[in-house]
Amino acid sequence: MKKIAVLALTAASLMASSLVQDAKNAGLMPIPSSQTELLKLIDNPKNPITKAKVKLGEKLYMDPRLSRSGLISCNTCHNLMEGGDDGVGPSTGHMWRHNPHHLNAPTVYNAVFFGSQFWDGRAKDLEEQAQGPALAHPEMAATKEHIEEVVKSMPQYVKAFKKAYGDNVKITFEKITDTIANFERTLVTPAPFDAFMNGYKEAMTPKQKEGLKTFIQVGCASCHNGVALGGEMNVLNVAATYxxxxxxxxxGDKNGMVKVPTLRNITETAPYFHNGMIWNLKDAIKEMGRIQLGMKITDNQAESIEAFLGSLTGKKPHMMMPMLPASTNKTPKPNLN
Incomplete structure (x- = not known):
């Protein structure tokens, strides 16, 4: 009996190792378990991650006073208390207006692993991306001058910038958004899938492992790959029209390319697709099979893939809602128009 148990354990281990190799061959990559290796992936040499920047960036990320109305923060559309998105179809911003293109807010979690930012990939990194929503009228509707005035009006913010960048720091719009991006670079969520890929064979359930096989076999990994299982540009409507x-x-962009959404935490980021029109994950899986792979994904296949996607729900960074500096007489007043 003992020999049989050992043989069974060995067989299971070999099967797991084979699946890991299949996943790697398909282009799937885990979040490194080593903090040193992870830092190499998420850091920006032009904007190195430091504790002081991250702490300040978190406050700026949460501060609605950076918006014209004083009501909308980065966290409004990229809510860190759930999936890092807003949970609605089109994003809703200044004066309760929907995004004019009916675009859905992507998750900010693991966005550091994306090859580019925004659905059309127009921003090369998080630093560039952070500037867009702040100035976009349908979103935060602010100006560079407004945002700079807000931050400079509060002694606590000025002190925090000096701590993060030195006494001679010049507080500019770009420095403010770089600091927000520095915080966003730390929003990484390692999941059971990563533990499995990094050698812990029991991190995923048998159904999740079977789902990973299905995911690879039907061709999902041809677009959803890399560390983010997405995040690169690709053609939409390959085999049929969404x-x-x-x-x-x-x-899409001028070439009709659309950023492939990450599948990390996908169970928490409905609705799906660029315009947020599909709410059920199985339906989204089937629609992707139809328009991208040119195949009819069966109910059983969709259920299997969904089980695997559950293994991508990761552990969120521990954080507490930061206390923001008090406004002063110099702080710009909210403008609801």
Whole structure:
């Protein structure tokens, strides 16, 4: 009996090792378990991660006073208390207006692993991306001058910038958004999938492992790969046309390329697709099979893939809602118009 148990354990271990290799061959990569290796992936040499920057960036990320109305922060559309998104179809911003292109807010969790930012990939990194929503009228509707005035009006913020960058720091819009991006670079969520890929064979359930096999076999990994299982640019509507393509006017970049959404924490980021028109994950899986792979994914296959996607729900960074500096007489007043 003991010999049989050992043989069974050895067989299971070999099968797991084979699946890990299959996943790697398909282009799937785990979040490194080593903090040193992880830092190499998430750091930006032009904006090195430091504790002081991250702490300050977290406050700025949460501060709605950077917006014109004083009501909208980065966290409004990228809510860190759930999936890092806003949980609605089109994003809603200044004056309660929906995104004019009916675009859905992508998750900020693990965005550091994306090859580019925004659905059309127009920003090369998080530092560049952080500037966009702050100035976009349908979103935070602010100006560079407003944001600089808000931060400079509060002695606590000025002191925090000096601690993060030195006494001679010049507080500019770009420095403020770089600091927000520095915080966003730390929003990484290691999941059971990563533990499995990094050698812990029991991190995923048998159903999740079977789902990983299905995910690879049907071709999902051809687009959803890398550390983010997405995040690169690709053509949409390869084999057929997305059934809600007429909702909003988004057609991708000038070459018709669209950023592939990450599958990390996908169970927490409904609704799906660029315009947020599909709410059920199984339906999203089937629609992707139809338009991208040219195949009909069965109910059993969709259920299997969904089980695997559950293994990508990761552990969120521990944080507490930061206490923000008090406004002063110099702080710009909210403008709701």
């Amino acid at each position: 059934k809600y393509m007429n909702v909003g006017d988004f057609k």
